[in-house]
Amino acid sequence: MKETLESIVKKEEINLDLINIDELLHFMMQNIGNPDAYLRDDLIYRGSGELILNEKLTVEQLIVLLNTCMDDKYLYLNITHNCPSDDVFTRSFSALVIALILGKDRENRKLPEALILETIQRSVDYLMLEKDYRGFVHEKGWAHTVAHGSDLLAEAIAHPLMKDLHLCHKALQSLKSCLHTDYAFIDDEEERMLPVIDALLDKGLTDEQLLAWVKDLNEIEIEDWHTKYRYEWNVKKFEATFLRHLLKTNKCVLTTNWIIEA
Numbered sequence: 001m002k003e004t005l006e007s008i009v010k011k012e013e014i015n016l017d018l019i020n021i022d023e024l025l026h027f028m029m030q031n032i033g034n035p036d037a038y039l040r041d042d043l044i045y046r047g048s049g050e051l052i053l054n055e056k057l058t059v060e061q062l063i064v065l066l067n068t069c070m071d072d073k074y075l076y077l078n079i080t081h082n083c084p085s086d087d088v089f090t091r092s093f094s095a096l097v098i099a100l101i102l103g104k105d106r107e108n109r110k111l112p113e114a115l116i117l118e119t120i121q122r123s124v125d126y127l128m129l130e131k132d133y134r135g136f137v138h139e140k141g142w143a144h145t146v147a148h149g150s151d152l153l154a155e156a157i158a159h160p161l162m163k164d165l166h167l168c169h170k171a172l173q174s175l176k177s178c179l180h181t182d183y184a185f186i187d188d189e190e191e192r193m194l195p196v197i198d199a200l201l202d203k204g205l206t207d208e209q210l211l212a213w214v215k216d217l218n219e220i221e222i223e224d225w226h227t228k229y230r231y232e233w234n235v236k237k238f239e240a241t242f243l244r245h246l247l248k249t250n251k252c253v254l255t256t257n258w259i260i261e262a
Contacts (some may be wrong), residue, residue, distance in 0.1 A: 001027040005043040008050050016056055025061060029068050032097070033077070033090025037141025045093055052100045059110050066101050066115065069094040070122045079129045088132040088143045095126060095145075095152040102155040109160070116161050123156035124167050127174040135187030146178050146185065147192035154195035157203060168200055172213050179217060179238055182230040190238040194245050207252040214239070214255055218262070 004024060007014045028048065034040045051057050057065070068074060074094040078087045098119060105111045127149035134143045153171055156162060175193055179185075197210070217235050222228040239259050246256045 002039065002043060005047040009043060009046045011050070021051075021057065021061060025057075025065060029065070029074075032069075032074070032093050033086065033088075035086050035089060035140045040089060040093060041141055045096055048097050049100055052097075052104055055104075055108075062101060062111060063115065066098065066111070066119060069098045069101075070119055075122060075126055076129065079126075079131075082131070084132050084134060086140070088134065088137075088145060089140070091126075091130065091132075092143050092145045092148045095123075095148045098123060099148075099152040099155040102152075102159055106155070106159050113161060116159065120156045120159060120162050120164075120167065123152045124170050124174065127153055128170065128177055130178075131181075133178065133181055133183040133185070133189075135185070135189065144187065144189075146189040147187070149178075150175075150189075150192040150196050154199045157196065157199035162203065165204075168203055168205060171196060171200060176213070176217060179234045180220070180231050181234065182227045184230050185234050185237060190234075190241040193238065194242065197242070198249075201251065207254045210252055211255045211258055214242075214259065 001024060004014075004019060005028075028044045031039055032044055034044075052062070052065075075091055075098065077090045077094075078085065079091060081087070101111075102116070102119060102123070105116060127146070130145045130149055132143065133146055135147075137143050153174065157168065157171055162168075175196060178189070178193075197205075201210070217239075220228055220231045220235070222231060239262075243256065243259045246252055246259075
């Protein structure tokens, strides 16, 4: 299976008709959260991208893959547990595969609408529930839940079937929940949040609504000084990155000016 994935990732000339794709997908799902970074990241995730984006899977296979990845045993695997564990890799890389599928379906609209609507809902909920914010894990590679969860959230919002304004508001609260944490972000998590904001603006989020959210980010009422310091660090780091983005795109003058003045 590894050799097959290596051939797919390297874009070698292989006859996929001679490969049992269902068995390959089963292997990939069994190992999607494997602590081996090479297998998980370089082979399974990149292999998923090659198969999904180049339309090498049938609609039926995509449905099975999507249902599997957004299941409680994958995207939500032990998500309420307080102790960090390797389960984070299963959740985080399930999020990435779902994002690939949503992005492709945004182009060709082949999957059932009911399934996509359920996926959008669970995608928005994921980042609100995730509390393991580790970026790079020593000897195991990227967990990067905030980055991967943001990739997923941006694709969920950008999908044409995303029309629920309540979910748009919930998406902003998901980002806030990630920033208001005593885990200090050091792996460019804030950069990966920006496409979420852009997708929300494309869906009708106003400058006034965005400004209200940014102001709310700065309302931090925490008694413990060090916890508050970490919250403020994350918010300031995000706002500095966000400001550069706003200045480049000339979007949201009210929000831009408020961040500059603040």
